[in-house]
Amino acid sequence: MIAKEELQGQIERAARAVRETNPMAGSITNTVTINFVANAQIAVGGSAAMVYLPDEGEFLAAAGGATYINVGTLFPIYEETLPRTAKKLAELGKPWVLDPVAIGIGELRTQLLSCFKAYKPTVIRGNASEVIALANLWGLAGDGGASKVRGVDSTEAVDEAREAAVALARYTGGAVAVSGEDDLVTDGETVAISHGGSPFMAQITGSGCSLGGVCAVFTACAETPLAAALAGVNVYNLAGARAGARVQATGSFQTAFIDELYLATPEDIATNPFDLEEA
Amino acid sequence: MIAKEELQGQIERAARAVRETNPMAGSITNTVTINFVANAQIAVGGSAAMVYLPDEGEFLAAAGGATYINVGTLFPIYEETLPRTAKKLAELGKPWVLDPVAIGIGELRTQLLSCFKAYKPTVIRGNASEVIALANLWGLAGDGGASKVRGVDSTEAVDEAREAAVALARYTGGAVAVSGEDDLVTDGETVAISHGGSPFMAQITGSGCSLGGVCAVFTACAETPLAAALAGVNVYNLAGARAGARVQATGSFQTAFIDELYLATPEDIATNPFDLEEA
Amino acid sequence: MIAKEELQGQIERAARAVRETNPMAGSITNTVTINFVANAQIAVGGSAAMVYLPDEGEFLAAAGGATYINVGTLFPIYEETLPRTAKKLAELGKPWVLDPVAIGIGELRTQLLSCFKAYKPTVIRGNASEVIALANLWGLAGDGGASKVRGVDSTEAVDEAREAAVALARYTGGAVAVSGEDDLVTDGETVAISHGGSPFMAQITGSGCSLGGVCAVFTACAETPLAAALAGVNVYNLAGARAGARVQATGSFQTAFIDELYLATPEDIATNPFDLEEA
Numbered sequence: 001m002i003a004k005e006e007l008q009g010q011i012e013r014a015a016r017a018v019r020e021t022n023p024m025a026g027s028i029t030n031t032v033t034i035n036f037v038a039n040a041q042i043a044v045g046g047s048a049a050m051v052y053l054p055d056e057g058e059f060l061a062a063a064g065g066a067t068y069i070n071v072g073t074l075f076p077i078y079e080e081t082l083p084r085t086a087k088k089l090a091e092l093g094k095p096w097v098l099d100p101v102a103i104g105i106g107e108l109r110t111q112l113l114s115c116f117k118a119y120k121p122t123v124i125r126g127n128a129s130e131v132i133a134l135a136n137l138w139g140l141a142g143d144g145g146a147s148k149v150r151g152v153d154s155t156e157a158v159d160e161a162r163e164a165a166v167a168l169a170r171y172t173g174g175a176v177a178v179s180g181e182d183d184l185v186t187d188g189e190t191v192a193i194s195h196g197g198s199p200f201m202a203q204i205t206g207s208g209c210s211l212g213g214v215c216a217v218f219t220a221c222a223e224t225p226l227a228a229a230l231a232g233v234n235v236y237n238l239a240g241a242r243a244g245a246r247v248q249a250t251g252s253f254q255t256a257f258i259d260e261l262y263l264a265t266p267e268d269i270a271t272n273p274f275d276l277e278e279a
Numbered sequence: 280m281i282a283k284e285e286l287q288g289q290i291e292r293a294a295r296a297v298r299e300t301n302p303m304a305g306s307i308t309n310t311v312t313i314n315f316v317a318n319a320q321i322a323v324g325g326s327a328a329m330v331y332l333p334d335e336g337e338f339l340a341a342a343g344g345a346t347y348i349n350v351g352t353l354f355p356i357y358e359e360t361l362p363r364t365a366k367k368l369a370e371l372g373k374p375w376v377l378d379p380v381a382i383g384i385g386e387l388r389t390q391l392l393s394c395f396k397a398y399k400p401t402v403i404r405g406n407a408s409e410v411i412a413l414a415n416l417w418g419l420a421g422d423g424g425a426s427k428v429r430g431v432d433s434t435e436a437v438d439e440a441r442e443a444a445v446a447l448a449r450y451t452g453g454a455v456a457v458s459g460e461d462d463l464v465t466d467g468e469t470v471a472i473s474h475g476g477s478p479f480m481a482q483i484t485g486s487g488c489s490l491g492g493v494c495a496v497f498t499a500c501a502e503t504p505l506a507a508a509l510a511g512v513n514v515y516n517l518a519g520a521r522a523g524a525r526v527q528a529t530g531s532f533q534t535a536f537i538d539e540l541y542l543a544t545p546e547d548i549a550t551n552p553f554d555l556e557e558a
Numbered sequence: 559m560i561a562k563e564e565l566q567g568q569i570e571r572a573a574r575a576v577r578e579t580n581p582m583a584g585s586i587t588n589t590v591t592i593n594f595v596a597n598a599q600i601a602v603g604g605s606a607a608m609v610y611l612p613d614e615g616e617f618l619a620a621a622g623g624a625t626y627i628n629v630g631t632l633f634p635i636y637e638e639t640l641p642r643t644a645k646k647l648a649e650l651g652k653p654w655v656l657d658p659v660a661i662g663i664g665e666l667r668t669q670l671l672s673c674f675k676a677y678k679p680t681v682i683r684g685n686a687s688e689v690i691a692l693a694n695l696w697g698l699a700g701d702g703g704a705s706k707v708r709g710v711d712s713t714e715a716v717d718e719a720r721e722a723a724v725a726l727a728r729y730t731g732g733a734v735a736v737s738g739e740d741d742l743v744t745d746g747e748t749v750a751i752s753h754g755g756s757p758f759m760a761q762i763t764g765s766g767c768s769l770g771g772v773c774a775v776f777t778a779c780a781e782t783p784l785a786a787a788l789a790g791v792n793v794y795n796l797a798g799a800r801a802g803a804r805v806q807a808t809g810s811f812q813t814a815f816i817d818e819l820y821l822a823t824p825e826d827i828a829t830n831p832f833d834l835e836e837a
Binding site: 309310312314315351352353354355381384385386387388482483484485506520527529530531533534 | 589592595596599600601606607608609610611614615617618633635812813814815816817818819820821
């Protein structure tokens with residue numbers, strides 16, 4: 001298990017490298033929150049590019065520092081685009097982030113999410129039920145029923161996905177981030193619980209999708225998948241808490257949240273409160 | 280004709296039930312305003328999900344409390360998706376809202392809007408010319424030329440669609456909402472004229488689309504289509520008036536408008552000024 | 559070379575005509591910034607409509623005062639939609655604006671951008687590298703390497719595209735706008751350098767895309783392509799500078815920027831600082 005100080009150093013260096021090198025993280029993502037994803041990626045220091053076609057996905061996979069695949073609103077062409085892009089990423093050994101949003105809805109989504117097992121995403125980002133469902137789809141689910149209670153600060157929902165998240169991370173060799181009131185991030189060895197955020201984050205569309213896009217930006221510069229995913233989760237908890245403290249409603253929250261992503265320093269991101277445990 | 284007090288009670292109960300039960304209203308809607316639709320639905324207390332593929336539309340039809348179909352930016356796959364989704368909704372007896380935006384542009388749009396006649400949407404939401412065109416397309420147009428003047432407070436445009444709206448509502452057994460300076464909502468028996476709003480609402484994209492999505496949320500909980508549609512129209516007039524009073528321009532208006540949707544109470548929504556007339 | 563006072567008069571008249579006649583400029587544009595494009599078009603006084611299908615593109619080409627084609631996120635159907643729409647525009651002699659965003663990514667994009675050569679867009683809007691790449695694709699590139707230094711106020715990047723921009727404008731008979739720290743607009747005879755803007759404009763997604771959409775609105779009313787393109791570039795530099803001066807971060811900038819587009823008067827737009835040179 002990594003020491004907290006060492007992990008904080010990795011996060012701070014990743015966040016600083018992103019600000020300094022402006023890495024491009026291409027996305028194939030849903031149309032609902034695509035603008036929010038791009039603006040969040042830019043706000044933390046990255047560069048965004050979105051495509052739909054197969055050869056364009058392969059191009060971005062090769063050209064970008066990392067890639068983000070979010071299966072929110074599938075188009076028919078994704079039957080070609082997503083496997084070809086994921087295959088290219090695996091061939092090139094490039095980092096990528098998967099958001100298995102709405103897993104379980106429709107045949108194509110299941111087919112695509114199944115195929116991604118072979119290409120091992122660097123980071124998987126989802127809510128508790130998505131992470132559990134993906135572990136089940138990939139045949140990695142253990143006996144998750146025995147260990148639901150983890151302490152007062154964990155929300156039951158996130159905590160219920162702990163075993164699934166650990167199993168997924170051990171399978172991919174990457175990291176898994178489970179979003180909730182407190183957020184869980186694991187690489188299969190260490191479990192980090194990141195604190196902060198705001199209830200407003202669940203009352204706008206795209207908090208989760210854009211976090212996936214931001215994690216992709218950090219994977220382009222981070223030393224480990226765990227540091228990348230926790231950098232993303234930390235800056236979301238930090239920006240969410242700061243934005244939530246100065247607004248009364250959800251429209252203003254969206255604006256303030258992008259502002260706070262933009263204003264967060266590498267030190268801020270590294271020192272957002274989190275706890276570490278053995279997986 | 281329903282008594283005003285009774286209708287206000289229905290609206291207040293619907294708005295309260297939405298806040299308490301967070302009903303999911305899936306959407307197949309245009310890419311221009313899809314983010315606004317989702318955030319507006321969430322702001323009034325609902326839950327949003329958007330898809331494009333046929334089996335996913337059927338899934339949301341079955342899983343949601345209501346569904347929203349907006350034909351703004353058609354994709355080729357909609358030739359399958361929209362009829363299958365509407366058919367599933369009709370089979371299940373689930374409420375749904377149709378926005379016939381841009382009726383008249385292109386062959387597929389006409390084909391799809393024609394096919395919806397068989398599936399009788401619970402609420403139709405459009406501007407005056409869209410409502411008139413839909414009544415014509417469905418062969419429901421009467422002699423609309425004889426009764427254009429309805430009083431000082433009605434805008435001519437909305438008022439010109441009154442007969443078409445009444446005819447559509449009588450055909451579907453649901454409600455029709457016509458957007459304009461004052462808004463007309465009818466179930467074919469009662470005509471409600473709802474007041475408020477802001478000129479800024481016509482100077483941003485998506486006021487109408489997102490109102491359709493919000494009406495869908497209310498149909499999931501309302502006792503009648505009329506109460507659902509008027510709840511949506513009332514909260515839009517209320518939030519528009521409040522937001523418009525505190526901003527100078529359209530960018531700030533968008534933010535303030537979502538804030539006011541979020542802050543509106545069930546009592547606020549029920550008591551927004553409206554008049555009732557015999558249809 | 560046109561006199562500055564005459565060009566300012568054309569800009570002011572175009573901006574005033576847009577506010578008075580609310581011209582519709584249809585768009586086929588990317589899903590990332592489609593909402594921003596629409597709201598920016600409306601903010602300056604135009605009307606927006608977006609489509610994807612071939613016959614709908616032709617419909618908007620015929621119905622609108624101008625059309626905007628942005629190849630940001632291509633869908634498969636664009637193989638039919640974009641050539642048919644551009645052909646219709648050329649047949650009707652209607653003004654249109656091309657944004658060759660991400661030129662070089664994928665086969666379809668190259669194929670479509672090549673085909674547009676025959677249909678001569680009224681305005682081409684891009685960043686320096688996109689403008690250079692388009693001139694190369696169309697076989698119009700001269701010896702651009704010899705004249706990179708143009709003075710202290712020009713950014714090197716925009717200035718490197720000067721010859722490509724002039725060559726494109728001479729070929730199309732229209733105007734070309736190159737976006738950067740200072741913006742270059744040319745009709746092949748006159749080169750205008752427009753000043754203002756904000757570093758925040760490069761830190762949000764859609765500054766360039768929405769500028770293309772706004773230029774399309776102005777082409778519907780302007781006496782010349784140069785006046786239309788410079789009207790768009792001037793209002794962007796003006797609104798960017800005003801918005802940037804009153805915010806600290808990128809979320810607030812987006813809101814303030816739309817506000818300032820909305821509040822800019824025809825006089826403001828005409829008198830935003832710009833210099834003229836012989837091409």
